[in-house]
Amino acid sequence: MSQTQGAPQITGKMFLFEQPELLNIEQHRELGIDPAKKPFDFCSKIRAVPLTISEIPEASKRYPVVFMSKEEPVPLAIVGFHDDNNLFVDDDGNWENYAYIPGYLRRYPFALAGESGGGDRLAFVVDRAYEGVSTESSRKLFQNGELSDFAKQAMEFTRTYESDRRLTDQLMKALKKYDIIQPQTAQYTPAGETEPRPFTQYFGIDEQKLTALSDQQFLELRQMNIFGVIYSHIHSLANWRDMISRRMRRFKLSEREAISGARPA
Structure with a gap:
């Protein structure tokens, strides 16, 4: 948490956050957060959600789990395709x-973010644009000059x-490192x-690249306990069929029409 005066600044962009602010008592003393009337409306127009490594086995049961790119292999749960519409x-x-429900969404409207000026310091962030943010809320972010129990629980999860x-x-x-993430269709x-x-x-x-790894490379991945994640990803690709049915x-x-990207007139 940052308690600097003025309006703290955040480095970089944050997916789904429209107005992220570093939480501080001077600026947010009266703020609280109520549940939104439409809890997940804030993510109803997205195609994918970031995942962490521990989420992949569970997420793979329902979503195709893919990666953002070769250069930035962030795991993603696919929730829509062809158009910006979350089918869940x-x-x-x-x-x-x-x-x-991916943790990235369950922690919203909170997050941790880097402060301007660089370094490894992270600060607690709230999206001021979130529908439930209000000075009228009974679930205050601060009480008696410190974080409320509600805010502390949110911070711990974050x-x-x-x-x-x-x-x-x-x-x-x-x-x-081993170049096994490749574009696929x-x-x-x-x-x-x-x-x-x-x-x-x-x-x-790429399963061919995976099987072509040397014994030493294979052992390194095995020691990292990453093969469960790899196989969960591969098995999750069968969920593309369900995504087609959902779009239909x-x-x-x-x-x-569903696979061509068509929409009703």
Whole structure:
């Protein structure tokens, strides 16, 4: 937490945060946070959500898990494709029952971020633009001159998430080092057809490159306990079929329309 005077500044951009501010008692003494009427409306227009390494086995049961790029292999849970529409959030802003909700979204509107000026120091951040932020809220961020119990719980979860995210970064460097993340194409064969149609591109583990690793390279990855994550990612790609079905239901499309990127008129 930062308690500097004035308006603290944050370095870089933060996914989904429209007005991130470093939390400080001078600026946010009266602020509180109420649950939003539409809890996940803030992420209803996205296609993917960042994941940490510990989330991948659970997330892989419902979402295709891919990587942002070769150079930045951030794990992502795919929640939509072709258009900016989260297929797991309904019109009331609710996340689908029993579907895993990534920690990045559960910690929102809080996060940890670097302060301007560089260094490794991280500060507690709140998105001032979040619908539930209000001076009228009974769930205050500060009480008696210090963080409230509510804010402390949020900070603890956020710190745990950040620790996992940093571990994720370290493990992803190993995948980048051995160049096993490559561009790939998802394909689907509509009913009545015999040839698969490509419908979206993503970055994933190249299984041929994986099996071509030397014994020493394989051992290094094994010692990092990363193979469970690798296999969860590979198995998760079967969920592309479910994503097609979801897009068909959401927009009342045929299979061909769903994979082509069509939208109803």
